[in-house]
Amino acid sequence: MTSLLWFKRDLRLADHPALAAAMQHGPVLPLYIVEPGYWRGTDTSARQWVFTAECLADLQAALGALGQPLVVRTGEAVAILRELCARHGIRRLFSHEETGNLWTYARDRRVGAWARAAGIEWRELPQSGVVRRLQSRDGWAARRERFVSAGVLPGPAALAPLPGIEPGRIPTAAELGRVPDVCPGRQQGGRSAALELLESFLTERGEDYRAAMASPVTGEQACSRLSPHLALGTLSVREAVDAVKAARAQGGTLAQGGGARAAGDRAEAAIARAWRASLKSFESRLAWRDHFMQKLEDEPAIETRCLHPATEGLRPREPDAARLAAWQRGETGIPFVDACMRYLTHTGWLNFRMRSMLMAVASYHLWLDWRATGPHLARLFTDYEPGIHWSQCQMQSGTTGINTLRIYNPVKQGLEQDPDGQFTRRWVPELAEVPDSFLQQPWLWPAAGRLLGTTYPAPIVDVAAAARAAREQMWALRKDGAFASEAARVARRHASRKDRQGHFVNDREGQTSRPAATDGKPKRQRSPRSRANDAQLGLDF
């Protein structure tokens, strides 16, 4: 009997647990449902759709080569599933466990209700370290580690053709009712793009990842750029982890000998050290990715509600329209903020630290509610991943209650991350005549009068005064007695478990059972503090 594999944000064939499971039950009908309701959301955009459509075209070709092309249908999920199941006598439905936004969560509940009523078995399988119906965060990291270390699943060699099914067409953004969203620097979708990025990152681009990721200038090349592929599933997290582990096992780089970088340019040892640090850092960030997605899995409401209820009324729910518009357009008059926003608008990507800064400036300096600003950023990100996005929006706005406040100074960030001003000048050409020493604070330039308010806006807020005011508000709130106990509740539910070194406590679980070293050297005693059952809550994450 035919099973139906419902593709969602898992647009690949390799390392696909749901596809592998479906294949064990005979012929498989591979389906993708284009859902206009989802694409009408305030957090979705044409650029995301076009990237998705490229991934779908690629998947369609790959499946076609295996014997059964991808079936694409546009409409409401329950109606489409009902129709296909009825017409083809399908009783079994497979998909991955999607940790999506509130829209897909509600849709999945409708699908679940329909499947139960119709007597259809719907099996959802995890595709990452995120755990459904997690009872406690204790032990989570070890559990995730087991999943990502279990080995990648091979893709199918062939699919049995199912006669008489129209493959269907992949619609355009316009057909989904989305105005085109100009994004000239957008990344290319599809499996081969993902594999090329993985390869080039692990053999060439990633050497300075650890040091270079903080700046939008160096981060563009040195970051993996895999994020949209992980978000749409053209590459699985486990495949990425697997590849990084392999690279680390080879002592840092896969580019042994053949690297374009001339030998002797830098000492070999220094290169190896940089690779080790970068790969370790990248692997750890892949773990943080699952950690943040787990928060949304556990509490889908973090898309709309402040994690710490006391922060709920902090900022006006109705945002200051002028400030919001200036921030969105990259016209705040704060050069580095505007440069980052314009770059993001143009490319659909921005390095992590600058994303944090954009959010922090909106939430603290401009005092805008994250629910007004979050959707704008979501739409600009080709790699929009709800679990990471909403967790981060709240974290950079101080509404989780469990993280230390990170009020970025956009002038300082500009000076440090764009020291020669090249990036700022490229994206804010209005500042061409401003000398280097005033680039990040043109309002201090004695000749600023002929520029500000005409060619380029005067700063929409006084950067220093606005930060001070925000800090005072936030700390006043935290002084309240009830704040801490409520924060502790949030931490129990959502915080990572860390030891004193700041590592996931449970990452070490495997080591505790390992037999003692036989080389006679006494191993340093594991501190009892680092035991999982005595875990400290990782209040910084």
Added chain:
DNA sequence: AGTGCAGTTGACTTT
């Protein structure tokens, strides 16, 4: 050559 001092650096604390 030792002393005083302004300025710098880094670790640590506070907001």
Added chain:
DNA sequence: TAAAGTCAACTGCAC
């Protein structure tokens, strides 16, 4: 993945 403030140790330099 913060920033600013504090303080002690340190540095360079004039005398």
